[in-house]
Amino acid sequence: MSTRRIRVVTISLAAVVFAAVPACTVSGDPVADPAAASISTTTTDPDATTDSPDPDDSTAPDATEPDATQPDSSTEAPISDVPAPPNSTTMTCRQFVTLDRSTQAAVLRANGATADDTRLGVVIDIYTAVCPGYPDALIADLVAGRLPN
Numbered sequence: 632m633s634t635r636r637i638r639v640v641t642i643s644l645a646a647v648v649f650a651a652v653p654a655c656t657v658s659g660d661p662v663a664d665p666a667a668a669s670i671s672t673t674t675t676d677p678d679a680t681t682d683s684p685d686p687d688d689s690t691a692p693d694a695t696e697p698d699a700t701q702p703d704s705s706t707e708a709p710i711s712d713v714p715a716p717p718n719s720t721t722m723t724c725r726q727f728v729t730l731d732r733s734t735q736a737a738v739l740r741a742n743g744a745t746a747d748d749t750r751l752g753v754v755i756d757i758y759t760a761v762c763p764g765y766p767d768a769l770i771a772d773l774v775a776g777r778l779p780n
Contacts, residue, residue, distance in 0.1 A: 708732055710748045715741035722770045724762030735759075742774040 713733045716722070719741035727735060735755045736748065744751060758773065768779040 710736045710752060713737050720771050723766060724758070724768045724770065724773075725766040727770050728759055728762050738770055739774060742771045744774050 708731070711733045713736075715737035716730075716734065718726070719738045722738055727738060730738065732752070732755055735758070736751050739746075739751060739754060744754065746754065758770075762768070765779045772779070
């Protein structure tokens with residue numbers, strides 16, 4: 632792949648990522664009521680059957696228990712509550728990628744991000760992947776949705 636093509640792909644990816652990150656700064660309570668959602672299906676085939684488990688069947692899998700057949704995909708360290716460094720609002724990508732995940736989350740929060748730890752973890756993963764291409768970009772600008780030149 633040519634250098635120009637790599638640069639175009641990187642800039643395109645960064646534009647998508649940086650445009651999506653401000654969406655993670657929305658605060659408030661969800662308004663959707665999951666209890667109000669319903670699914671109904673109809674069939675004209677009298678011999679049609681479904682494989683849905685009977686809710687009264689004690690052998691049905693419990694949705695709250697992890698599936699032992701699936702590997703645990705959470706290989707990243709959990710995000711804990713740590714204080715943001717004093718230079719959080721002037722931090723560059725070069726500095727950001729050297730921090731641990733908890734400190735990265737603190738930096739993002741100090742710059743206005745209000746997402747929960749799960750979404751913040753995704754943002755951290757994206758920034759960690761994109762920041763090497765923009766080492767001098769300010770994290771504050773990225774959180775605010777301002778793309779580097």
